[in-house]
Amino acid sequence: MIRLVIVDDHPIVRGGLRDTFADAEDIVVVGEAGDGAEGIERARSLAADVVLMDLRMPTMDGVAATAALRERAPDVRVLVLTTFDSESDVLPAIEAGAIGYLLKDALPDELTHAVRAAARGESVLAPSVTQHLMGQVRRPGAGTLTDREKQVLQLVANGSSNREAAAALFIGEASIKTHLQHIYGKLGVRDRASAVAEGYRRRLLT
Amino acid sequence: MIRLVIVDDHPIVRGGLRDTFADAEDIVVVGEAGDGAEGIERARSLAADVVLMDLRMPTMDGVAATAALRERAPDVRVLVLTTFDSESDVLPAIEAGAIGYLLKDALPDELTHAVRAAARGESVLAPSVTQHLMGQVRRPGAGTLTDREKQVLQLVANGSSNREAAAALFIGEASIKTHLQHIYGKLGVRDRASAVAEGYRRRLLT
């Protein structure tokens, strides 16, 4: 029997998860928590096998909680279940010691399978997360924007539209779009707003 | 006769400006420079009345050059002429001692008038810049996003579309749009990408 603890700050989400695992005869939800600190306490006192961990939570977030659990209760497997799959969420969570990373659009079936896999010590990743990870290894130089790309990103961060950025660099609008596509690919994002965010996180922008 | 020095790293822009002032009988362009350090030197050695200063330049930017000029040649009026009007450009430039702030979409006529005004010690600001400044005084609490607005901005920075952010916060897409409009107003930007940038600059985002 797999002893599961659910950590998520939304009661509604917790309810949905509880229902999901009600059908699984080999999984029992032994506890719930609304933030990271509480989650750590529950996981330890209830002798959890697997913790289903949200990332964005008040007071103590999922990454910090995961890291703390790895330290204080190394036998507990932490399975991240969150809404976001940007690199800035995925990589810290993996580094912190999460054994799996699923997105909240996962089907109930996928969820129960993932919990069983986690209990066996196997890793389960959402497809888009897998891509991010592959991107990290496939391209050792990934995250290295060219000078031109940095210029474009800086202009976008300063409020330029594609047209304005093109004018500022004396090139065509199409080139700006191409540069941005390359930037999205390298940073693992889908739009200019999160590209700017990643730019600041990686200290590419001022 | 007003002695003018042009500081801009693009030769083409310098050329255009030179042409612009060729028609003004009371203004003579006595020198040009391609970066801030050079601009300071020219402004002093050529006894400039007014310096037309670009902000984004290699090696020494316009803000640093303006501050240095105020220090070492307080009689020289610095008139900023740049492409950008985000708060993070405007405020430092004004603080550094610029007497005016124009955008590069200004008409030649506006430019010559502004140079004459600067020579007389009067301030000329581009309309959108004036708005930024007024925003600074009118709202002492400006730049203070509400908790909800910070949540929205954080989600946008993490790559959420409006729809996704709405789902994450359990509210409607229309509310996300409204929050974003408020955020744009408070941060003095026009789109989500530069809102994210301002968020990082003001340390509202992680």
Added chain:
DNA sequence: GTCGGGGTCCACCGATCGGTGGATGCGGGT
């Protein structure tokens, strides 16, 4: 010499965003 990466450009399309001008309800402050 050719292969790959960087930079530039094109067309087309659907999706999303930004702008505007509202409206409602709640709570705190005067």
Added chain:
DNA sequence: ACCCGCATCCACCGATCGGTGGACCCCGAC
């Protein structure tokens, strides 16, 4: 009692963006 800030929601529109699948040129490395 009233007003204002905050949060929520609506509709409509044009502008912009993101996705795709190319293309060309230049240059340096192998």
